[in-house]
Amino acid sequence: GIQVEQSPPDLILQEGANSTLRCNFSDSVNNLQWFHQNPWGQLINLFYIPSGTKQNGRLSATTVATERYSLLYISSSQTTDSGVYFCAVRSSNDYKLSFGAGTTVTVRA
Amino acid sequence: DAGVIQSPRHEVTEMGQEVTLRCKPISGHNSLFWYRQTMMRGLELLIYFNNNVPIDDSGMPEDRFSAKMPNASFSTLKIQPSEPRDSAVYFCASSHLRADFLYEQYFGPGTRLTVT
Numbered sequence: 710g711i712q713v714e715q716s717p718p719d720l721i722l723q724e725g726a727n728s729t730l731r732c733n734f735s736d737s738v739n740n741l742q743w744f745h746q747n748p749w750g751q752l753i754n755l756f757y758i759p760s761g762t763k764q765n766g767r768l769s770a771t772t773v774a775t776e777r778y779s780l781l782y783i784s785s786s787q788t789t790d791s792g793v794y795f796c797a798v799r800s801s802n803d804y805k806l807s808f809g810a811g812t813t814v815t816v817r818a
Numbered sequence: 819d820a821g822v823i824q825s826p827r828h829e830v831t832e833m834g835q836e837v838t839l840r841c842k843p844i845s846g847h848n849s850l851f852w853y854r855q856t857m858m859r860g861l862e863l864l865i866y867f868n869n870n871v872p873i874d875d876s877g878m879p880e881d882r883f884s885a886k887m888p889n890a891s892f893s894t895l896k897i898q899p900s901e902p903r904d905s906a907v908y909f910c911a912s913s914h915l916r917a918d919f920l921y922e923q924y925f926g927p928g929t930r931l932t933v934t
Contacts, residue, residue, distance in 0.1 A: 742922060750907060752925040804849065804915065806923055808861045
């Protein structure tokens with residue numbers, strides 16, 4: 710199956726800092742999602758971004774499908790950004806999402 | 819829309835007891851997924867339904883696990899008998915699978931199961 714690698718595994722930020730999370734995948738995809746799992750365990754959809762760039766407030770994401778990676782940018786981080794960020798991909802003609810191991814982000818006040 | 823609804827949110831039971839987890843997908847979605855999340859194994863897909871029909875149950879760990887989807891708005895995941903190693907967070911997710919296989923998957927809040 711498709712392999713998904715996320716980096717870094719852990720990230721500690723001071724409030725107000727910017728950061729970039731990376732997701733590499735091993736095969737062509739037609740579906741890529743970023744999720745945030747908050748400290749209460751809920752998985753929240755951030756972006757559906759099989760290609761291109763999207764922005765939502767302080768978060769933005771870019772997927773370069775031809776080079777098999779996606780980036781999630783967090784700007785002016787806040788303590789509420791803490792949690793685990795998952796990248797999930799699905800290859801063509803498949804229904805299964807393959808998840809990366811996640812990046813654990815801790816934002817300190 | 820209320821999103822994907824799961825119940826109960828927390829379940830504590832004793833080994834050997836039957837456990838039933840429930841899920842209501844987002845209205846209009848035709849695909850439903852059950853996942854299990856543990857620290858050791860991360861998120862695992864247990865079973866996938868499309869138009870209420872189980873398509874792939876290869877992720878179901880053993881015969882103690884069963885899932886049903888009697889209609890488009892309800893699904894259950896049952897564990898009988900439960901064991902301590904079944905302790906995990908169980909997520910239900912739904913999506914609208916298009917003919918071109920493009921879709922976005924939405925997760926419910928999860929059920930935290932503890933088997934003592």
